[in-house]
Amino acid sequence: MNDRPPIVDVRGLHVRFGEVEAVAGVDLVAYAGQSSALLGRNGAGKSTTMRVLAGVVPATAGTVIVAGYDVRHEPLMAKRAVGYCPDVGGLVPRATPWEHLQLTARLRRLRDWEDRARDLLERFELGDVAHRVTAGFSHGMGRRLSVVLAALHEPDVLLLDEPFDGVDPIGVEATLEVVSDARARGACVLVSTHLRELAVEACTTVSVLRGGSRVATMASTEMLGEEGARAYRGLLD
Amino acid sequence: MPTAVSSTDLVPERPRRRHPVSNAIRAVADVGHVLRFRAGTVRHRGLSALGSLLLLGVTAAIAIVPAYVEGAGGPDEAFDVLVVLPTALAGFVVLAIVSAAASGGGRELIPRDPASIHPISPTTDHLGALLLAPLNIAWLIQAWALMGATAFAVGSSYVYQAQVVVLLWLVAGTAFAQVLAWTLEGVRRVPHGIVGVRMLNVVVFGVALGLQLTDQMISVFDSLPTRWFVLGMIADDGGRWLASVGVVLAGALVLAVVGAVPAHIAAHRVPRDELRVESGQYASRPSPRSDLAAMVRTDRGSVWRAVPMRRGVAVLAIGPGIVAVLGNLQWGSMTILPGLVASGGALLYGVNAWCLDSRGTLWRESLPVSPRTVFDARALVLAEFLLVASLLTVAVAAIRAGVPSLPEVTALISTLLVVTVQVVGASMRWSFKRPYAVDLRSSRATPAPPSMMVAYSARLALSTTVTGLFFSALSQADDWSLSLLIAVAMLSWSGIRLIRVRRLWDDPAERARVVTTVAVA
Numbered sequence: 200m201n202d203r204p205p206i207v208d209v210r211g212l213h214v215r216f217g218e219v220e221a222v223a224g225v226d227l228v229a230y231a232g233q234s235s236a237l238l239g240r241n242g243a244g245k246s247t248t249m250r251v252l253a254g255v256v257p258a259t260a261g262t263v264i265v266a267g268y269d270v271r272h273e274p275l276m277a278k279r280a281v282g283y284c285p286d287v288g289g290l291v292p293r294a295t296p297w298e299h300l301q302l303t304a305r306l307r308r309l310r311d312w313e314d315r316a317r318d319l320l321e322r323f324e325l326g327d328v329a330h331r332v333t334a335g336f337s338h339g340m341g342r343r344l345s346v347v348l349a350a351l352h353e354p355d356v357l358l359l360d361e362p363f364d365g366v367d368p369i370g371v372e373a374t375l376e377v378v379s380d381a382r383a384r385g386a387c388v389l390v391s392t393h394l395r396e397l398a399v400e401a402c403t404t405v406s407v408l409r410g411g412s413r414v415a416t417m418a419s420t421e422m423l424g425e426e427g428a429r430a431y432r433g434l435l436d
Numbered sequence: 437m438p439t440a441v442s443s444t445d446l447v448p449e450r451p452r453r454r455h456p457v458s459n460a461i462r463a464v465a466d467v468g469h470v471l472r473f474r475a476g477t478v479r480h481r482g483l484s485a486l487g488s489l490l491l492l493g494v495t496a497a498i499a500i501v502p503a504y505v506e507g508a509g510g511p512d513e514a515f516d517v518l519v520v521l522p523t524a525l526a527g528f529v530v531l532a533i534v535s536a537a538a539s540g541g542g543r544e545l546i547p548r549d550p551a552s553i554h555p556i557s558p559t560t561d562h563l564g565a566l567l568l569a570p571l572n573i574a575w576l577i578q579a580w581a582l583m584g585a586t587a588f589a590v591g592s593s594y595v596y597q598a599q600v601v602v603l604l605w606l607v608a609g610t611a612f613a614q615v616l617a618w619t620l621e622g623v624r625r626v627p628h629g630i631v632g633v634r635m636l637n638v639v640v641f642g643v644a645l646g647l648q649l650t651d652q653m654i655s656v657f658d659s660l661p662t663r664w665f666v667l668g669m670i671a672d673d674g675g676r677w678l679a680s681v682g683v684v685l686a687g688a689l690v691l692a693v694v695g696a697v698p699a700h701i702a703a704h705r706v707p708r709d710e711l712r713v714e715s716g717q718y719a720s721r722p723s724p725r726s727d728l729a730a731m732v733r734t735d736r737g738s739v740w741r742a743v744p745m746r747r748g749v750a751v752l753a754i755g756p757g758i759v760a761v762l763g764n765l766q767w768g769s770m771t772i773l774p775g776l777v778a779s780g781g782a783l784l785y786g787v788n789a790w791c792l793d794s795r796g797t798l799w800r801e802s803l804p805v806s807p808r809t810v811f812d813a814r815a816l817v818l819a820e821f822l823l824v825a826s827l828l829t830v831a832v833a834a835i836r837a838g839v840p841s842l843p844e845v846t847a848l849i850s851t852l853l854v855v856t857v858q859v860v861g862a863s864m865r866w867s868f869k870r871p872y873a874v875d876l877r878s879s880r881a882t883p884a885p886p887s888m889m890v891a892y893s894a895r896l897a898l899s900t901t902v903t904g905l906f907f908s909a910l911s912q913a914d915d916w917s918l919s920l921l922i923a924v925a926m927l928s929w930s931g932i933r934l935i936r937v938r939r940l941w942d943d944p945a946e947r948a949r950v951v952t953t954v955a956v957a
Binding site for chain 2 (some may be wrong): 208216250253254255256257274276278279281283284285287288289290291292293294297298299301302303304305306307330331332333334335345348387
């Protein structure tokens with residue numbers, strides 16, 4: 200039991216799109232300096248939960264507190280505290296990486312951000328394409344830039360939705376480094392992914408979602424190896 | 437265990453090439469498959485069916501009713517119309533060429549990315565573009581004008597036989613335009629091809645202007661072979677009429693088949709202008725000074741770096757201006773132009789304005805900025821886009837129009853402002869109500885499905901034409917301030933409607949609906 204207040208506190212989250220209930224009663228807590236993974240099959244509600252935390256999709260029911268702000272009532276304050284890498288695309292097609300960074304820096308009132316931006320671009324091997332429009336980027340390049348954009352302002356809550364999807368080993372390594380850096384400075388990290396092994400490597404705890412609900416939360420070490428794979432498989436069915 | 441083919445093994449037989457005729461049959465059959473797929477994705481089928489019936493009904497009425505009005509087929513006004521019919525037939529072809537060439541070969545039956553996983557041949561693509569060509573308000577208006585004029589000119593005795601020729605002419609003209617459009621697209625895709633096509637445009641405009649300035653335009657029109665078809669329409673001799681029908685029908689079929697050749701050639705070449713935009717470097721600029729300026733800058737980039745928008749706005753801004761110059765349009769009638777251009781501009785992306793960010797919408801929505809600022813930036817950039825195009829058109833049209841009177845100036849300024857706000861308001865309303873996931877990378881991409889594009893363009897054309905005609909009448913008034921006073925009232929009304937949409941955009945649930953829809957492009 201953690202005696203600190205959670206940075207992310209989700210209670211009874213429901214999200215409905217017409218007839219479809221994408222999230223059906225998720226409860227989730229995550230703490231500063233902790234990285235948590237959201238695992239589950241397609242349509243389990245992982246990305247929708249992440250979108251609610253990022254303030255992109257409103258909850259149909261339930262309360263969502265991010266960095267002390269109720270996302271429903273103080274969406275802008277919550278957005279300031281969050282860095283979000285969406286699951287699909289996440290990039291404006293006819294803007295360059297530098298223009299993306301400039302926009303986020305402006306809206307978040309960042310000062311002297313350029314050196315950190317250049318450093319992140321270099322770490323993710325995007326320095327050479329900093330001034331090229333992203334429409335011509337490969338899927339992996341797009342994913343890497345989305346992580347850079349989420350991490351630029353060193354947010355209190357870092358939300359990475361499928362950050363490893365189609366990313367080469369250097370990009371995976373750089374993403375793991377970003378997660379580790381964020382934890383080290385006391386940020387709360389949530390990673391949604393299908394890749395159990397990378398989730399275990401990146402995170403300290405793992406929550407498994409099924410059919411829009413959370414079915415288990417455990418230490419990531421319990422998901423290790425063959426036994427962990429079997430346990431995970433058992434939770435999916 | 438053998439792992440590869442040895443030199444002693446028999447060489448595997450290469451797959452046999454299909455015969456061109458069987459390829460063509462397959463391509464035609466594929467048009468049906470893709471059409472059925474598209475029809476299955478229509479959201480409101482009942483409404484679409486009703487719209488299609490309405491469209492057919494209106495077309496039939498336009499093609500027949502004028503033949504029964506007083507004076508139709510007579511020696512006075514009707515004869516004057518008959519005399520200009522050959523020019524009208526040629527004019528239709530010119531417009532079809534401009535439309536098909538501007539959209540890089542015509543509309544896509546199925547967008548490029550989803551189509552890329554299917555073995556859809558360029559022939560299918562070409563035939564699909566031919567089928568979709570009429571779903572364009574410029575094409576429809578021109579076709580309706582031609583049909584209506586023909587019916588009135590020939591009267592009730594010849595109307596049915598004449599309309600058969602006109603209908604076939606529309607098909608043949610569109611097929612011819614498609615052949616030229618694919619050819620130009622093929623040329624654009626070779627090294628220096630873009631420059632070549634631009635130079636060709638300048639030459640064509642120069643020749644047209646030269647003919648007009650030397651008063652030779654009418655004699656050129658008189659010598660057009662289209663006269664032969666008009667005479668066929670009103671021939672009492674069945675054989676002469678059949679000859680006209682046969683020639684146009686054969687021409688239409690040959691052109692439809694021939695169009696597949698440049699379509700294949702273009703499809704096998706890289707679209708250089710798209711590639712140039714996607715691989716182009718853009719130097720960094722100083723950080724914007726406000727949130728609104730930052731959003732406006734991003735939106736401007738999304739608009740002006742998109743191939744369909746750049747190409748479309750160039751045609752829209754310059755095309756009507758050139759027609760106005762050639763037709764010696766006077767200041768009083770120039771109030772028609774801003775509405776025409778603004779409507780066309782909105783159809784390039786404005787009617788689905790949130791699709792600009794495409795997959796980046798989710799990330800943008802996660803940024804800490806007021807939704808109203810986001811809305812304002814989008815509306816401002818659209819207004820700016822429409823105004824730039826309209827002003828350019830007016831500037832070109834003004835070349836031969838002489839010095840305007842004060843009421844003409846105020847009427848034109850009023851029209852510019854009113855239609856811009858009208859079109860921006862309608863566009864933002866539709867963008868909010870019916871968002872579509874669209875990737876605007878291709879020069880052939882449209883912001884909404886073809887049937888919706890027709891509906892949007894018809895509504896925009898109607899409202900802006902009425903506004904233009906209204907201010908055209910006001911430009912003849914003695915009091916120059918009358919236009920301005922009425923413009924203030926109209927701007928207030930359009931402004932209120934725009935503000936209403938802005939308020940709706942504030943609702944996070946509604947915004948999420950739009951954002952999650954357009955983000956899957």
